[in-house]
Amino acid sequence: MTVNKALIIVLFLMSIACAPAAPMADDKIGAVVTVLPQVEFVSAVGGGRVDVTAMVPPGANPHTYEVTPAQMAKLSTAKMYFKVGSPIEFELTWLDKLTAQNKDMTVVDCNKGIELMQSWDSDEPGIDPHTWTSPKNVKIMVNNICLGLVQLDTVNKSYYEANRDIYLQKLDAMDSDIKLALAGAVNRTFIVYHPAWGYFAREYGLQQLGIEKEGKEPQAAYMARLINEARDKNIRVIFVSPQFDTRSAEAIAREIGGNVVSIDPEGRDYIDNMRKVAAAFREALK
Ligand SMILES: [Zn+2]
Secondary structure (H helix, E strand, C coil): CCHHHHHHHHHHHHHHHCCCCCCCHHHCEEEEECCCHHHHHHHHHHHHHEEEEECCCCCCCCCCCCCCHHHHHHHCCCCEEEECCCCCHHHHHHHHHHHHHCCCCEEEECCCCCCCCECCCCCCCCECCCHHHCHHHHHHHHHHHHHHHHHHCHHHHHHHHHHHHHHHHHHHHHHHHHHHHHHCCCCCEEEECCCCCHHHHHHHCCEEEECCECCECCCHHHHHHHHHHHHHCCCCEEEECCCCCCHHHHHHHHHHCCEEEECCCCCCCHHHHHHHHHHHHHHHHC
């Protein structure tokens, strides 16, 4: 064997020994979340170490969605489930069944430390489950996600914490921009078909009026009350979201000579989506 050949072999062996810890595709941690915005949160912290799937797919409604057999099968190989942890119907209905399907799966509660609030309409007792519409809550969720990943995969602690810090900075920047965008809002009351924006409204000093009552279409008398309120407060925009029927919102918009604007509380690209949401609010409330 020549010296050169021996050197090549030594270098080759060294390259194997010193190969970076980058995971192989099948080495990734299979993670499942409930709603699409959580995909961004878990991906942001987990980076190349996780493979994230949402149970409630794009356009589906997390208050009524039913798990498919294919999702059940996929779930049986997951290592972690990041639950929203608020009383969202999907988790109330399905989480026990999902964890029974995969008893080794670690369940992380994203809600730990978040202060839950009543639904927008105080006549109807109940908790608003849409915690992620407030960036402040998302920062708590992201910290919980990081703690969960570190607990399961401690050797990569510094990787997860560095990713977490980068994402928290992005959330802070987004939060400042939303505050700035809404600072000049003259009218601070808004009407929306599905009242998913309670935490957002509390955060930015707005008042939400929902058209939907307890998950149902409103009665005529209540519609009339909303129309009066919209006229009184000079509301010109009625918000809807892609997961719900828009007819009653359109009926109110026609009555007040306003228009309907769609904002998505379950957008997959959270930060981009929330910037669009803020722009829609700024436009509607000026
Ligand atoms: Zn909802």
